[in-house]
Amino acid sequence: MFTVKNGPFTETAADAVLVGLFDKPLKFEGVLEPLDQAFSGNLTELVKNGDVSAKKGEAAIVPTLGYLQAKRLVFAGLGKDKETDFHVIHEAVTKAAKLAEKSGLESIAVILDSFVTENVTAVEAAEAVFEAWFLAQFHYTGYRTPGNEPEKLLTSVLVFTESDPAEVKAACKVGQTMAMGTNTARRLTATPSNMMTASDLADHAQELAGRYKFEIEVLEREDMEKIGMGAFLAVAQGSVAPPKMITLKYKPHEDWENVLTFVGKGITFDTGGYSIKSKEGIVGMKTDMGGAAAVLGAMEIIGELQPDQPVMAVIAATDNVISANAFKPDDVITSLSGKTIEIKNTDAEGRLVLADAVTYAKQQRAGKIIDVATLTGGVIIALGKDKTGAITNNEPFFEQVLEASRESGEMIWQLPLTEHDKKRIRSSDVADLNNSPGRDGHAIMGGGFIGEFAEDTPWVHLDIAGSAEMSPGVMTRTLAILALSEVESE
Ligand code: BES
Ligand code: ZN
Ligand code: ZN
Numbered sequence: 001m002f003t004v005k006n007g008p009f010t011e012t013a014a015d016a017v018l019v020g021l022f023d024k025p026l027k028f029e030g031v032l033e034p035l036d037q038a039f040s041g042n043l044t045e046l047v048k049n050g051d052v053s054a055k056k057g058e059a060a061i062v063p064t065l066g067y068l069q070a071k072r073l074v075f076a077g078l079g080k081d082k083e084t085d086f087h088v089i090h091e092a093v094t095k096a097a098k099l100a101e102k103s104g105l106e107s108i109a110v111i112l113d114s115f116v117t118e119n120v121t122a123v124e125a126a127e128a129v130f131e132a133w134f135l136a137q138f139h140y141t142g143y144r145t146p147g148n149e150p151e152k153l154l155t156s157v158l159v160f161t162e163s164d165p166a167e168v169k170a171a172c173k174v175g176q177t178m179a180m181g182t183n184t185a186r187r188l189t190a191t192p193s194n195m196m197t198a199s200d201l202a203d204h205a206q207e208l209a210g211r212y213k214f215e216i217e218v219l220e221r222e223d224m225e226k227i228g229m230g231a232f233l234a235v236a237q238g239s240v241a242p243p244k245m246i247t248l249k250y251k252p253h254e255d256w257e258n259v260l261t262f263v264g265k266g267i268t269f270d271t272g273g274y275s276i277k278s279k280e281g282i283v284g285m286k287t288d289m290g291g292a293a294a295v296l297g298a299m300e301i302i303g304e305l306q307p308d309q310p311v312m313a314v315i316a317a318t319d320n321v322i323s324a325n326a327f328k329p330d331d332v333i334t335s336l337s338g339k340t341i342e343i344k345n346t347d348a349e350g351r352l353v354l355a356d357a358v359t360y361a362k363q364q365r366a367g368k369i370i371d372v373a374t375l376t377g378g379v380i381i382a383l384g385k386d387k388t389g390a391i392t393n394n395e396p397f398f399e400q401v402l403e404a405s406r407e408s409g410e411m412i413w414q415l416p417l418t419e420h421d422k423k424r425i426r427s428s429d430v431a432d433l434n435n436s437p438g439r440d441g442h443a444i445m446g447g448g449f450i451g452e453f454a455e456d457t458p459w460v461h462l463d464i465a466g467s468a469e470m471s472p473g474v475m476t477r478t479l480a481i482l483a484l485s486e487v488e489s490e
Helices: 030-038 042-048 086-101 122-136 165-190 198-212 221-227 230-236 285-305 350-363 378-383 395-408 419-425 442-454 476-484
Strands: 002-005 016-021 059-063 072-077 107-111 156-160 215-219 244-250 259-270 311-320 332-334 340-342 366-373 388-392 412-414 459-463
Touching: 002 165, 016 030, 016 086, 016 122, 030 042, 030 107, 059 086, 072 086, 086 122, 122 156, 122 165, 156 165, 165 285, 165 476, 198 215, 198 244, 198 259, 198 285, 198 311, 215 221, 221 230, 230 311, 230 332, 230 350, 244 285, 244 350, 259 285, 259 350, 259 476, 285 311, 285 366, 285 476, 311 350, 350 366, 350 442, 366 442, 366 476, 378 388, 378 442, 388 395, 388 442, 395 412, 395 459, 395 476, 419 442, 442 459
Parallel strands: 002 156, 016 072, 016 107, 107 156, 259 311, 259 366, 366 459, 388 412
Antiparallel strands: 059 072, 215 244, 244 311, 332 340, 388 459
């Protein structure tokens, strides 16, 4: 798929050559000098006259008109070299890939050193270029009949660099793997719920387990009845599709203590149940398993890149539908933890399935828990769609998650959880907890409810209801980066 080479790039016959271009002054010097020479100085002319420009984060494409063997040049605009970083390269290469795609490229050559600055190494640049390019390549073709799928996809990438080819190659793999895991999450999320049931999610997990030697366990309805997963089962009660509680364990060595655990909301379709959604609100609810998708995408990355620390994934998968058997408002249910819950709203189902998933994760020796969920419309009102809302019971752990999100570029914003909030979550006349204490601080009520089950285990809740709509696959990379980062021993 990709090859890394030292040496001259001007002879490559790739469909396009990808070049990073710095601003002010925009010059073909250093590594790019041979390129301008190949064009008999005409590139400099084109830039001077403003015929070619790629501003920071933008891209431009020009035909090579026989000056090079390659057919096109694709410029990624990087701004001033001192200001360029991973994220600038990412943005520019995304645009470049989209532009290039229109010409249906099957092969590209990357002049990697044209992206390198005092602040950005070849390794960082390689990771950014590969991640961005393969993310930009994603298309959900869905179930369009043949002939309607998009154009050709990239099959070969040639990277030219003067840096150590082995190191650069490893970085290319990291970038590509991050993108592929995210694209998996996007594909799972985009698949309609009639083709992405809890069983389909379990099949996907099974496939990952086979490929990467994860341990896997899938609890069936009867298993869950035996151990008393009453909160999850209440949500699944109305469904004819078998619910699944899916656990994946990545065990790089014998130790299985204090395990970093990702818990995903896998509601394959959310009708709201008897607290039914409006005909407008219900459309799009196939994506209510976006949290599960991010967790599965991250596990794919972990399987590929094999970090040192053990990781567990727990996914609560079912749909939330209406039938004669479905749970109802006013019902009282008993969760796996033993805590009882009064149902005020069957549309607040995510926190219920996650309650049992979190308790189950703790039973499986989770030491740090991140739950990822399209949990509330409230988080969209509070933060908009470009940020993921977070809640925590442990600031140092949250800092680690925040740091990973800074690296991935997936923005997180923390919401408070006060004693007053907790009191509201515990406000039921007939049970320990209330699943919907009213619309005030809606996103906090949802996250805080899950926190009642995390108890003392360090926990971060990520509400992606808005961010997953704007950026499907969101949090896949943040989770993976966290798993790949060094664990500080306590
Ligand atoms: N799946 C929804 C949240 C959601 C809303 C996701 C919009 C994506 C886009 C969740 O289960 C839900 O229905 N939440 C309710 C909670 C309320 C009943 C307390 C909501 O946000 O309205
Ligand atoms: Zn709901
Ligand atoms: Zn939901």
